[in-house]
Amino acid sequence: MLVELIFVVIKILVVITVLLLGVAYMTWLERKVIGHMQVRLGPTHVGWKGLLQPIADGLKLVAKEDIIPTMVDKPVYIIAPLLSLIPALSAFAVIPFTNATVNLFGTEYHLYITDVNIGLLYVLALSSVGTYGIIMSGWASNSKYALLGSLRSSAQVISYETAMGLSLIGPVLLAGTVSLKGITEAQANGFWFIVPQFVAFVVYLISAIAETNRAPFDLPEAETELVAGFHVEYSSMKFAMFFLAEYANMYVVSSIATIVFLGGWNGPFGPSFIWFILKIVALMFFYLWLRATLPRLRFDQLMTLGWKILIPIALVNVVVTSIVLYAIN
Amino acid sequence: MSGYLPIALMLVIAALIGLISISVGFLIRPRKPEKVKLSVYECGMPEFSDARQRYNVRFYVIAMLFVIFDVETVFLFPWAVSFDVLGLFGLIEMIVFIIILVFGYFYAWKKGALEWA
Numbered sequence A: 001m002l003v004e005l006i007f008v009v010i011k012i013l014v015v016i017t018v019l020l021l022g023v024a025y026m027t028w029l030e031r032k033v034i035g036h037m038q039v040r041l042g043p044t045h046v047g048w049k050g051l052l053q054p055i056a057d058g059l060k061l062v063a064k065e066d067i068i069p070t071m072v073d074k075p076v077y078i079i080a081p082l083l084s085l086i087p088a089l090s091a092f093a094v095i096p097f098t099n100a101t102v103n104l105f106g107t108e109y110h111l112y113i114t115d116v117n118i119g120l121l122y123v124l125a126l127s128s129v130g131t132y133g134i135i136m137s138g139w140a141s142n143s144k145y146a147l148l149g150s151l152r153s154s155a156q157v158i159s160y161e162t163a164m165g166l167s168l169i170g171p172v173l174l175a176g177t178v179s180l181k182g183i184t185e186a187q188a189n190g191f192w193f194i195v196p197q198f199v200a201f202v203v204y205l206i207s208a209i210a211e212t213n214r215a216p217f218d219l220p221e222a223e224t225e226l227v228a229g230f231h232v233e234y235s236s237m238k239f240a241m242f243f244l245a246e247y248a249n250m251y252v253v254s255s256i257a258t259i260v261f262l263g264g265w266n267g268p269f270g271p272s273f274i275w276f277i278l279k280i281v282a283l284m285f286f287y288l289w290l291r292a293t294l295p296r297l298r299f300d301q302l303m304t305l306g307w308k309i310l311i312p313i314a315l316v317n318v319v320v321t322s323i324v325l326y327a328i329n
Numbered sequence B: 001m002s003g004y005l006p007i008a009l010m011l012v013i014a015a016l017i018g019l020i021s022i023s024v025g026f027l028i029r030p031r032k033p034e035k036v037k038l039s040v041y042e043c044g045m046p047e048f049s050d051a052r053q054r055y056n057v058r059f060y061v062i063a064m065l066f067v068i069f070d071v072e073t074v075f076l077f078p079w080a081v082s083f084d085v086l087g088l089f090g091l092i093e094m095i096v097f098i099i100i101l102v103f104g105y106f107y108a109w110k111k112g113a114l115e116w117a
Helices: A002-037 A053-063 A074-094 A119-141 A144-174 A178-186 A198-211 A236-261 A272-293 A298-326 B005-027 B058-081 B084-111
Strands: A101-104 A107-111
Touching: A002 A053, A002 A074, A002 A107, A002 A236, A002 B005, A053 A178, A053 A236, A053 B005, A074 A236, A074 B005, A107 A198, A107 A272, A119 A144, A119 A272, A144 A178, A144 A198, A144 A236, A144 A298, A144 B058, A178 A236, A178 B005, A198 A236, A236 A272, A236 B005, A298 B058, A298 B084, B005 B058, B058 B084
Parallel strands: none
Antiparallel strands: A101 A107
16 A cells, blocks of 8 residues: 555656646747747757756746736735646546556555546546636736737637537546546557547547647737736746746647547557657647647637537437447447 | 546646746745736726726627537437337437437527528
């Protein structure tokens, strides 16, 4: 029991460390990829090819003065970034990234943190909790830009969350479980759910990008009109936490897309976690590509896309999938 | 319950990491508060009113619609999991449920709840 407990803590620390490093190097990759897509070089000065740039940025943010404006609601102002970051990190407790096991004192332990039979619902629930961080930060800041940004952002996140949840019903129908490990194993024969559920995959991907406030749905941050949206009054580490939460959330939605639609850890050969990471990196690159390609949507276009296009498509997909599934059985 | 203990631990460790990273810079960062620096950002203008004013009611309508649709999505998950067990009865029942919801959806649409002009 004690061995198991210690092992779980070690697994959690390793996963969080890898995740935070992944977030840091995602920012490097983003600047490099978008730089090259716009025929620039991106960061080059700190370290070889700018590889130490994320570390330098992190240190800079820690050492910055922490400005808390006088008019803010202080407790809420401080809790808000925590409430963004904690759900984003905690979602990784149920992500099965490898099927490898390790033998400790005669007992087999799996390497992912845990698997619960409500895994997918747990991740969806946590992504809803993250919305509170956005609303609270906008309200507590007592700044007009922050309030407008947080209203927009929360309306956007909750609109697309509905489409996201509905698009995941189709694969769950096929798998017959919401355990993320179960969904991965249901695709072990190489028949990934992206093939029968391609419509759901497209709906999911669009909602996921909107859910994480990424371009072309980055309205909360719209620099040209809202300066930075809900985190305009935040500085130093508190700002960094919103940043970390946004990128960690990108990893969460990519992991769910990988597990539910792209077969998770399943690959033709080699160790399973390599395949999992490869699929996630491919999705992340796709996000960057989108950001370099598409202009930002207007807010009414964004809401129209979410409510009038994605939700009906997702509902039709659920009905058609269930009827076809019943007819086949 | 053993599957849920790691989740509880994960929440605790994530909270600790958040708290530590907020407070770690306390020792090294400068503290030079100033009246103008501590005022909220308003494009360089002096702030002239409290930010918490009335805002568009559409955000509230969207929030209510979200509650309805999200609860419905949560109802669909257990149905999807036990789809094989429920058989034809479950299928027809859920299609009736979705049709009722779609009526409400079109009502909201026709009432203009989804318009942002």
